Amino acid sequence: MSQPNLMERLGILADAAKYDASCASSGTSKRTSKGGKGVGSTEGMGICHAYAPDGRCISLLKILLTNHCVFDCHYCINRKSSNVRRARFTPQEVADLTIAFYKRNYIEGLFLSSGIVKNSSHTMEQLIETARILREEHDFRGYIHLKTIPEAEPELVHRAGLYADRVSINVELPTVAGLTRLAPDKKVEVIEGAMSDLKASIIEAKDAKKRFKSAPRFAPAGQSTQMIVGADDASDAAIVGKASTLYSSFRLRRVYYSAFSPIPDASAVLPLQRPPLIREHRLYQSDWLMRFYGFAPHEVQQAADEAGMLPLDIDPKLAWALKFREQFPVDINRAPREALLRVPGLGTRAVGAILAARRQRRLRLDDVGKLTVSVAKIRPFIVAADWRPVLLTDRADLKALVAPRRTEQLELFAA
């Protein structure tokens, strides 16, 4: 069969890449194209150049080098036994496409992944070659994220980090049992072994950079991973536990969750129903609680029900507060930062503003209202200069008072 043209292949290989959740282009070293031969800069904070109607940010050209694959992972649309149309790019084509998009200010850079052709090491070499062309031939200084193939030679995985800002290896499923059942060609030891090697290289390069300015960069934006949610029966508590282990064992920048989407031509081992999208959202919220709000993993797990599932109708922070009402109310004018961060409805920014403002005045409820989004949600949980909730935290209907009302969906194309 003849190769489809460039545009068709872009369609196929972007479609094949859309189940990767990450599109982040942040957290890397600052660079400009001044004094160089090509284009590209990074600012630390990434830029979302567009948003798709699925609400997701488009920051990078996120494509597969090829969707041919010798593996047969059941949840994956590109698995060997799937009937999808196949296509492939050459490294040169991907590099040219990246530059063409970048120069028109469509993207921050490239997120390249691939199905496994021939073998893992061969595929990894192709990914690295693409990054090499961009960095060395085009002097491209934008963002590059390479999805690394854990089964490839460790030396290749290491080379990827020399060109890329971020490297990632997907752990795929939260449990070993799930991985064994749904990804028969993958081994948890191999995946975690490769993540561990990457961690060592990242730390080593950071260390060297401190001492020698000329030391080579190695994945300055660190490594991340992704877990598929809802393809196996792992509970939210199990997923949160796994994520926290991953963060601490491999110093990950991010753990991404991807709600399993029923894929065309699905394998019979899989559930037909997608998990509610809100579940993925709740997991991200719990991730936030651990990373920015000082929650320990077991505390997030306390917000879950007996089956280990986080409530879908309210966020995990509110769920935790409703369970541990004895921790409230919190005095806005005296409580330490950690206690303020536990108040449902108070974000990190609001807490910062409260800490600064209370050095200037004793805060009244009215003042708190000016520092936060909605004082109505917070009120039952706080004490202010002129406000003390009257046993509100003991009320049985507290949840109804503070739980969000679902608003009507926006009618985008209404006149």
Add this chain to the structure above:
Amino acid sequence: MTQLFRDARIGDACVVALAAPDDFAGWREQARRLVMAEVPPDRVIWQVPGEGGGDLFAGPGNARRLPTPPRDAPPPRVPRAFLDLAGKAALHRDEQRHALLYRLLWRLQTRPGLMEDAADDDVRRLQMLARTVRRDIHKMRAFVRFRVIADTQGERYVAWFEPEHYILRANAAFFVNRFTQMQWTILTPQGSIDWDGETLREGPPAARSDAPAEDAAEDLWKTYYASIFNPARLKIGAMLKEMPKRYWKNMPEAALIPALVAGAQAREARMVETGAALFTEDRPDSLDAIAAGVSACTRCAIGCNGTRAVAGEGRDDAALMIVGEQPGDSEEQAGRPFIGPAGQVLRGHLEQAGIDPQQAWLTNAVKHFKFVMRAPAKRRLHQNPSAKEIDTCRWWVESERLLVRPRLVLALGASAARSVLGKTVSVQKVRGVPHRLDDGAELWITTHPSYLLRLDDAARAGEEARFAADLAAAQARLRELAG
């Protein structure tokens, strides 16, 4: 008279003219002098070219000369936190921005900690202006789209962009750093900037027609945009929040959005229409699981209308289960069944019949509120659920029955009866007598209390009595069953 008064006021004020709307350096210099000369904020009028108001009080000729600060005046206190925000806020379109900045600078001289007090109205306003400008700067970096033209000096990348605030100059360095080796021009209604690879030049305001109308790579980019979109997950609100419609006209890919959204909705509708495998999971094992499942349920159009689901409530081992039609406006707002007008009627009759609703399981045939919006009051008017919608939601009602195991089910109205029986019956023909259900429970059917509300007084009295009699019969039967 008015004229006289106005002149007097202007005569008293210092009119300070800035060179351009984004002339923050000029503001800074003048503000510094004014503070040192101890000119209070209400005596200063800031004039900016192109902004209204200034002309009214025209000309420095009318005004007092700017005072010269005394030689020994101490330099004003300008905290870093103020300067950072002020630099951004000064680029806002708000015509009061310079007055606000000066008022804050003035107040800072006596309240050095003022910037920390985010509850102060001036500080909040400043933060808000700065935040808006920062966002505008960020969105310009994100949404500028270059188109290529080839001229004698090679390729030139040209973009047309419409910033909301005066951010063009402030953003130039970003584009220079990123596209140093390119020749590019950004055209805006405020002015234009042009980079030839070495020098940045400023040009006059431009029009959209000055920019190229197309670019060869745009079809590839649109293909990418359409392909990376996942139609299984539509989140239009999230997209609009970050990419408001006003930017769309200058982004080639945005033209695809309506078709992508319509396609995704059609796909969802097809899934619902075929009805195949609407429920493939196991029956929920708890009433809480049902509540959670119901709140996430999008298997019919009502479930997708964005309203809050109302789950059943009551005793989890109740002998009596009461099934209504669907939550109404009040129920949807409170998230509880039978609390609106019809619910009140029902509760009154239950009390008369000696039935304690707290001892029963109260639920609805359909768990979401179906309505139409009625102008002008924008009231949400109740609409009957369709047979298909009732049948879809039946799975939840069955699940509730399996867990609660009531001995007697009381169905209120035709929708509820269909929900329990799976077929439509005539309420008037089957009311007041028991119907045996597969699991051994008895079904009693009566009218829906909202029917009573719709009748005029004469008819209502009769129907109220029949309704009461049905409830009394059901209660008597319930006592018998309890033995």
